[in-house]
Amino acid sequence: MLEISRISKSFGGLMAVDSVDLSVKRGALFGILGPNGSGKTTLFNLLTGFLEPTAGGVRFEGNELIGRSPEDIVRLGVARTFQVVRFHKDSTVRETVWAAQSMHLGLRDLFRTIDAPSQRDLAEEVDSILERTWLKPHADRLARELPFGLVRQLEIARALATRPKILLMDEPASGMNPSETHQLTEDIRRLRDGGLTIVLIEHDIEMVMGLCDRIAVLNFGRKITEGTADEVKSNPDVIAAYLGTKKKHAHA
């Protein structure tokens, strides 16, 4: 579904992403692991059109993504959540999801109000997304007033509203407490079971190991290995580059 071939990005002389190959199959829950600064977020920025790669290509369902605008890429079905969350300060939770729905809509829908009769299907879609992301009881609160854990959920809700086929999640568990992380793990699994392909960036090893069916490990911009959780865990390079130096809870 998503084919990344020999993609590279250098900033000045530094290779942030160095000739990385990845292949994500439809329905996969793919994890990208690596310490901070290993090029994970840069890789997402390349996939979503925020950065132009120095070399390499990305194909999504047969379409080349490199050279397209972030907007086009979202429209093709590639959604993304961010590590640093930004919201419009005067919008409610419902409005935020409602606005994110606009990507696929025609001009006529843009001129409709949130409660217009012709918009009932779209309003129901918003409701269902809010329900799935535990935001329903907070729908009419301002987005900026949400507690941190729910802000992360709103990120996911906003991404879902763009009707993605694949969801790229950038450290969704960062800043979450263990029970929130556990809930999030369940949510991600449920999204995958609902038919969504998911690529997850994390430095929380345990979360990725427990959740993902395929894992790639990046270090200094290079992919050092790829495989199932067990394969990755026993790879000596991984232990040297990541686990060995940082012990088990590697919160870099």
Add this chain to the structure above:
Amino acid sequence: MYFFAIDLTQTTIDGLLFGSTYALVAIGFTLIWGLLRILNLAHGVTVMVGMFAGMLSATIIGLPFYLGILISMCAGALVGFLIDRICYRPLRAAHELVPMIATLGFWILIEEVFIKIYSKFWFRDYVPFANPFDGAGLEIGQIRLRGDYLVTLAVATLLVIILYFLIYRTRLGLAMRMIAEDHDIGSLMGVPVGRVLTTAFLLSAAYGGAAGYLLGMTANLAGPYAGSQAVVKGLFSMILGGAGSIPGAIVGGLSLGVLELQSSFLFSFAYRDAIAMLALFLVLIVRPQGLVGKRTADRI
């Protein structure tokens, strides 16, 4: 003294009514400024094209007022579409000054070409613009409200109400507010930035077109330099009120209307623009963010 007070009131009211045209021009500027931080210098072209589309429909074809306004808005919107496609879209990745210079070029090019064409058809600086409300009016005691000014205010008010509805109630408006706050983040919020911005250009230009019609009608004249004048008046109003703020554009436009007529009345028509500029200068010393603008660039 009594008559002076009456005249002063009359002038103020005329200024407020007429200032609504300036407010419409300033709204067009402020929409694009608020969303993109681009000074759309080609905005005057929408006013000029709106004015001539109105002149053609009102004077030459003889269409009724409301149809003329609609035609002017459509003609203006067409110009807005071109501004988006020529001056903004291809250059949006460039430094923000680049699209602004492109709008400057667009303005000069279109105006020069238009003046060449204009001078083939008409041999005067101005052509008459039919004013169906000429001579009509409303007397309230000693004060007289000119019919065309009242109509102008009514149209401007209606357009402002529509704009507020669009911005605060519709999906488009929410998307615009999101883009205005954080331009880069729009598309990752799932907002179709390109489409929303095109719509904003169309809207801004349609309001410019309506302003062109109203300016032509109230002056009974259409001239090829109307666009350049509108750029000056619109920018003045926007900055006086507070750039990027719609209430600011309204307050700025109405204030400019009053300022101009009062300085003509109290001093001399010759000093009209000088006095208005002096007033702007003084306001900006005291309130650099404009009369109603907020200090921390709270846009739209």
